[in-house]
Amino acid sequence: MEIAIVSGKGGTGKTSLAVSLAQTLEDVQLIDADVDEPNCSIFLDMDTEHKANAEIPVPVINYDLCTLCGICSANCEYNALMRVPDQILLFDKMCHGCGLCSKICPENAITETPRTIGKILQGEKGNLLFNYGKMDVGEELSTPIISQLKQHISKERKIVIIDAPPGSACPMVETIADVDYVIVVGEPTPFGLSDMKIVIETLRILNMKFGIVINKDGIGDKEMEQFCIDEKIPILLKIPFSLEIARNYSKGVPFIKILPEMAAKFESMLAKIKEEI
Amino acid sequence: MNEGDIRQVTVISGKGGTGKSTIIASIAACLKDKAILADADVDAADLYLLFEPEQSEGFDFYGLRKAKINQELCTECGICLETCRFEAISKDFEVIQTRCEGCAACHHLCPISAIDMLDNVSGKYFISDTRIGKLVHAKLHPGEESSGLLVAEVRKVAKQTAENQNRDLVLIDGSPGIGCPVISSLVGVDMAIIVTEPTLSGYHDLDRILQLLEQFKIPGYIVINRYDINEEIAQKIESDFENTFPIVTKIPYNPIFVQAMIEKKSVLEVETEDKDVLQIKKMIIELSNFILKKLKLDD
Known part of the structure; x- marks a missing residue:
């Protein structure tokens, strides 16, 4: 069973929940797909090792064959290629690796070479298998890293928990593609609710099954709860707000260590999720 | 105002939820006679919730x-x-x-x-009239691809709006992370304000966003929000980064940030006698003046 944890707004507690679940449940693989800012490893006392480079293919021009006709640069939708009098310039960070240029070059003068944009790391401790992706600073495209990271999803593990990037744009959509269920972690504040609504709109377009976890319950107002009731969206769990949890979080201690009674609630949450799937 | 004279400041954070938007909202309220506010967090734009546009003009945005x-x-x-x-x-x-x-x-x-x-219409952007002046904001359609392009569009429109309104500053609220929309919100700005929090995650993400600023050679100034959640890490942020990225201010944890949001106000607009809140308001005014001074707009 693959479960993705998303949020819309950043800082609502996706990572805390993902790590707490991973440390409580049996036979889990945890995947940190927030490749811009992967933070799960901070909460896990675990050594990780380099597993693979995340790469995208970029064009290489063979000037023995190139006639500078400019078909490649004229047709690149990302403006990653530019023809100047004596060569074709490549702006490699703009290249999405679609391969169009190499396929339409009439002289077959373009081949492709992989360019590293991040890495995939892995660790294992006790019962927990952990993978994460990390984008190199200065790179723009996280989506290909996420899709390569997801190739490391284990088929043997009973539960795979995927910590998604914030927002509702393409990196989030890539993360939740093909998962069985999505947990939306919301912070009950006006900003938290507004961002949650956008994520829910996206999940509905994608026909995903989802439920809500309200984190930092008590910090704001009751609008989020009311919204879930009105929209008939299941509230899977509420995690209270406390400064003690916040202080422990700051040191890398997930809330499950402060609220061990949550473990039982996780079990009933999972039972609810299984029912829905 | 000539477009070339308009200064741009982006507020970023690396990690989400550090208080970027609530802090830029207060800065914008403070500088409402000087600045145009642009919400470039296009897949989670929230500033319009606080400033409740009286009137909005919307435009389709065509992505790829x-x-x-x-x-x-x-x-x-x-x-x-x-x-x-x-x-x-x-x-x-x-x-x-x-x-x-x-x-x-x-x-x-x-x-x-x-x-x-x-x-393909991949989103919509708006020029809105609010009590603090013009707000340019956008909404990317769910699951869309072109967030970096929409950020660039929001910035372009905000700059034109600043020119028309005779303002010399555009305040840009960025997205979390370090990828495409963040880079798009930083290209060519005069200064970045980085709002961080003293947590191990906040520290880790701050380190990465500062590397990005170094690559782009953008001067950055750090605001440590909720510094008293973990003073040890706040201290470490200061000692590790102060040399290249000065710490401008350290704001204590206070429930007023959420309370103000519920009242649809920036913290600066909250009327109060509470000493701690007054102190926070003072810090925000000082931070706003600091930005003006650094950009030589403090005439």
Whole structure:
């Protein structure tokens, strides 16, 4: 069973929940797909090792064959290629690796070479298998890293928990593609609710099954709860707000260590999720 | 005001939820006679919630075009399926809109030209009148691809608006992370304010966003929000980064930030006698003046 944890707004507690679940449940693989800012490893006392480079293919021009006709640069939708009098310039960070240029070059003068944009790391401790992706600073495209990271999803593990990037744009959509269920972690504040609504709109377009976890319950107002009731969206769990949890979080201690009674609630949450799937 | 004279400041954070938007809202309220506010967090834009636009003008935003297969012509030869590297074509030869990155490879390679590239409205942007002046904000359509392009559009429109309104500053609220929309919110700005929090995650993410600022050679100034949640880490942020990225202010944890949000106000606009809140308001005014001074707009 693959479960993705998303949020819309950043800082609502996706990572805390993902790590707490991973440390409580049996036979889990945890995947940190927030490749811009992967933070799960901070909460896990675990050594990780380099597993693979995340790469995208970029064009290489063979000037023995190139006639500078400019078909490649004229047709690149990302403006990653530019023809100047004596060569074709490549702006490699703009290249999405679609391969169009190499396929339409009439002289077959373009081949492709992989360019590293991040890495995939892995660790294992006790019962927990952990993978994460990390984008190199200065790179723009996280989506290909996420899709390569997801190739490391284990088929043997009973539960795979995927910590998604914030927002509702393409990196989030890539993360939740093909998962069985999505947990939306919301912070009950006006900003938290507004961002949650956008994520829910996206999940509905994608026909995903989802439920809500309200984190930092008590910090704001009751609008989020009311919204879930009105929209008939299941509230899977509420995690209270406390400064003690916040202080422990700051040191890398997930809330499950402060609220061990949550473990039982996780079990009933999972039972609810299984029912829905 | 000449567009070339307009200064731009982006507020970023690396980690989400550090208080970026609440802090820029207060700065914007403080500088309402000088600045235009641009919400460039296009897939989670929230500032309009605080400033409740009295009037809004909306415009469609066209992102990259997307492929459409003409089912009447399609012979299901499968070349497009093989060509597409984004798995955006389903087995029954429909383009999956949320996966199509608009590269047009299928369009060029379809042997019978059955695939067209169609204009695609990937979001909407707005120029709104609010009590603090003009706010430029946007909404990316769910699951869309072109967030970096929409950020660039929001910035362009905000700059034009500043010019028309005779303002010399654009305040830009950025997205979390370090990728495409963040880079798009930083290109060519005069200064970045980084709002961080003293947590191990906050520290880790701050380190990465500062590396990005170094690559782009953008001067950055750090605000440590909720510094008293963990004074030890706050101290470490100061000692590790102070030399290259000065710490401008340290704001204590206070429930007023959420309370003000519920009242649809920036913290600066909250009327109070509470000493701690007054102190926070003072810090925000000082921070706003600091930005003006650094940009030589403090005439």
